[in-house]
Every structure is written in C-alpha cells, then in structure tokens.
Amino acid sequence: MDREEQHVYACKRMDAEGGISGEWAELRDTVSGVKPAEWTKVRCGWTADALHIQFRCGDGHIVSDYTERDEPLYNQDVVEVFIDEAGSGTGYLELEVSPRNVVFDARIANDGQGTLGIDLSWDIEGLRTEVNETSPGEWLYDIRIPAGSFTRPLEAGQRWRVNFYRIDENPAGVREYQAWQPTGLVNFHKPARFGTLVFEN
Secondary structure, three states: OOOOOOOEEEEEEOOOOOOOOOOOEEOEEOOOOOOOOOOEEEEEEEOOOEEEEEEEEEOOOOOOOOOOOOOOHHHOOEEEEEEEOOOOOOEEEEEEEOOOOOEEEEEEEEOOOOOEEEEOOOOOOOOEEEEEEEEOOEEEEEEEEEHHHOOOOOOOOOEEEEEEEEEEEOOOOOEEEEEOOOOOOOOOOOHHHOEEEEEEO
C-alpha cells in the first residue's frame, strides 16, 4: 500500500428509525496492507445523540477469556476504534470490544516518542455495545457512543482523525493485526497514520 495514502470515510447521518447507511470499509494487515486471513469490515453513522459503529468479522476460532471491564483485551481477539477529535495526535479515545462483549475504554495521552499515558479511570458514560454471531463464523459488533463523550456536538462538517483495528488469533496461536488505515508496524498507537472520519448529512 502507498504509505502516503490517507483513507477518508464518509460518516452519514442516520434516520431516527433507520440503521447505518454508510459503506462498509475493509480492514487490511496493519504492517503490509495486504488482505488478512480473516476478513473484517467496519461502517459508521451518526445522529445528534450518538456515533454508531459496526464491525462485521469472519471468525471461526474465538479466543476471548476476559470478563471484566478494562482488562487487557488487546491480548486476545478484539475490535478497536481510536478517535482523535482534535487531530493533534497527542490525545485520543481508545475503545475495544471483545467477542464476549467485554469493553476496554480509556483516554490516551501520546507524546509521539513511544510513551503512552493510559487513563483507565475514565468510562464512556451511556456506552452501549452488543456482539452477536449472525451466522456460523460471522460476528456483528454494534457500538453506540453517546454524543456527550465528545468535546463538540455531532454535526455535519466535523472531521476527526480515527482508525479502526482488529486483533485475531488463529488455532495455531498466531495473532493477526488488522487496520483500516495500516500503520506499517504492529503498533496501533500511530496517530499520524490515522484516517479521517467526515460527518455528512
């Protein structure tokens, strides 16, 4: 993949009674950008009240033992979203959801030199997540992040730096790291490599 390519996702406004109408975007291997062994798609939508995110994953082998909020879900199967509203690269929201619908949420401070401050005391108030196996080996993650979690109202014209990720372990114990905007290495905390989420009507 071209390292200079910057992914942009059009996040469409949702009808009050409707679902997400945005296009599915595919995740790739985060180092090489090639097609992963297990496919993953993500899409987003918004209302004035919340940001909605869906992941759809092919996964015939689940590795998910954690049961408590903010346990290190990133050591097993998980989907993740990083959101940098300001686009500064120094502070962003990290949200992870496991196949067992366990949540990890934190505020991240990133000095750009490899040092991370992880505030696990912060929880997304009113967060709703749901995970269902919709057919054998196919999983749907539904995530609703209330608008109050963000510093600005959700409205058309907003442009946020974001990235979507997945970690998946196969039966041989080999872990695969996927990203919407590949980072070029096995490290998701690369805000300079985030894509852009554009809010549209």
